Amino acid sequence: xxxxxxxxxxxASFGRGRVVEADYAWEDQALFVCVRFAGAEWTCRDTEILDxxxxxxxxxxxxxxxxxxxxxxxxxxxxxxxxxxxxxxxxVRPMKMVHAMLDRGFPPAELxxxxxxxxxxxxxxxxLLLEVAQAQRPFFRPNPNNPISxxxxxxxxxxxxxxxxxxxYPLETHGHLLKDFLKALHVEIxxxxxxxxxxxxxxxxxxxxxxxxxxxxxxxxxxxxxxxxEHLLAGQDAEFTVEAGRPExxxxxxxxxxxxAGTQRICINPQTMHEPTLAxxxxxxxxxxxxxxxxxxxxxxxxxxxxxxxxxxxxEELPQVQRTLEEIGALGPDNLTVHSxxxxxxxxxxxxxxxxRLAQEQGEAMVDLARDYxxxxxxxxxxxxxxxxxxxxxxxxxxxxxxxSSVYNIQMMEERQTTIALGGGGISKLVASDLSLTRHxxxxxxxxxxxxxxxxxxxxxxxxxxxxxxxx
Ligand code: SF4
Numbered sequence: 001x002x003x004x005x006x007x008x009x010x011x012a013s014f015g016r017g018r019v020v021e022a023d024y025a026w027e028d029q030a031l032f033v034c035v036r037f038a039g040a041e042w043t044c045r046d047t048e049i050l051d052x053x054x055x056x057x058x059x060x061x062x063x064x065x066x067x068x069x070x071x072x073x074x075x076x077x078x079x080x081x082x083x084x085x086x087x088x089x090x091x092v093r094p095m096k097m098v099h100a101m102l103d104r105g106f107p108p109a110e111l112x113x114x115x116x117x118x119x120x121x122x123x124x125x126x127x128l129l130l131e132v133a134q135a136q137r138p139f140f141r142p143n144p145n146n147p148i149s150x151x152x153x154x155x156x157x158x159x160x161x162x163x164x165x166x167x168x169y170p171l172e173t174h175g176h177l178l179k180d181f182l183k184a185l186h187v188e189i190x191x192x193x194x195x196x197x198x199x200x201x202x203x204x205x206x207x208x209x210x211x212x213x214x215x216x217x218x219x220x221x222x223x224x225x226x227x228x229x230e231h232l233l234a235g236q237d238a239e240f241t242v243e244a245g246r247p248e249x250x251x252x253x254x255x256x257x258x259x260x261a262g263t264q265r266i267c268i269n270p271q272t273m274h275e276p277t278l279a280x281x282x283x284x285x286x287x288x289x290x291x292x293x294x295x296x297x298x299x300x301x302x303x304x305x306x307x308x309x310x311x312x313x314x315x316e317e318l319p320q321v322q323r324t325l326e327e328i329g330a331l332g333p334d335n336l337t338v339h340s341x342x343x344x345x346x347x348x349x350x351x352x353x354x355x356x357r358l359a360q361e362q363g364e365a366m367v368d369l370a371r372d373y374x375x376x377x378x379x380x381x382x383x384x385x386x387x388x389x390x391x392x393x394x395x396x397x398x399x400x401x402x403x404x405s406s407v408y409n410i411q412m413m414e415e416r417q418t419t420i421a422l423g424g425g426g427i428s429k430l431v432a433s434d435l436s437l438t439r440h441x442x443x444x445x446x447x448x449x450x451x452x453x454x455x456x457x458x459x460x461x462x463x464x465x466x467x468x469x470x471x472x
Pocket of ligand 1: 157211212246
């Protein structure tokens, strides 16, 4: 009950004040649920959950879902709690539930009805989930452990963005750790490469992320990409993404190195094309840097370019978001990822909310605007996730031109494929045949990663070998 209340009213305190009462009973032909609060009452008789496609665990879960919906409804009456487009779906990965239902044979039309009635989603979000599910399912493989995906994390950035909560160490203060970090990463790449060959694993996607991986430059970048090619990509038919991220790190030389190493997809992330916002959120690059990096990447011939934007940035309203989208449209990226601003606890922004203005009330209109633009460019949504403390209780959506969806993004988000994560703070996800997950984390801090990698690898390779050898 506490969890249900907290998910709808994060600032609720317990132990005093008004009482929420929830009763449920299994009748002959239905689940009966009643929630009462401050004179408001919500009741429901659920017959759908007795369908034979559901199991015992689903029925237990449905009791909680119904109670949660009841709490939402009585809070709406008593406190005027605004309807959320995501209803009672509060998790980070709403697609998982949709895929689980499709796996059991629920046809999309029936599932849509369940999303509306049981989970109280808005029709727009229900349709979005089903559209994304349709785009993702062709990428699901029967064996979660072959092929696999590989993630490599470089936890350094030119500066720290005000909304950032990632392991991202600014070069200015932590650049002295980069050299030893890279040495340790080379050791890990070689070791994981040996394991991949030993177990004859297919690698479907390699994603070099961060941080900003292109904080590594020149000979260091060549050496890093050379090792990735030799140990993780050789003999594989894998998608290879470099999340370049910050446009100011993308010189002609850097892009040429990426291209020569077989990079198929890069991310050039403006977040906004509004100059004052860029300065306000702690990004050192300019709008001109975005244009320059994009033109160079196209000229050099990187096949797929993704651009990330964030809607709801401090001081921005619909006109700024529209201008950003107009400028991005003129560039013509292959992918667009639309994030709704998330106020993560570890971020500067969250701690300094009194100093900024956020147009929370325009969140949904901004997300809709971005969707309209992406669709008008011929893109379709293909992956989606949500975050805690996200603007307007909305979502992040990845759009792609036909044939350019990132397989890594799908596999990483839906967690139906084992991902081995290398580098600082990388979290490997080992997926069992029943799709249950075991996580294994690398040290987060670059200094700890560099000093502990050899010892850490002994144990990590054992864990990976046991899991992968038994499952392939
Ligand atoms: S570029 Fe990304 S990882 Fe780096 S500080 Fe900004 S948000 Fe964080």
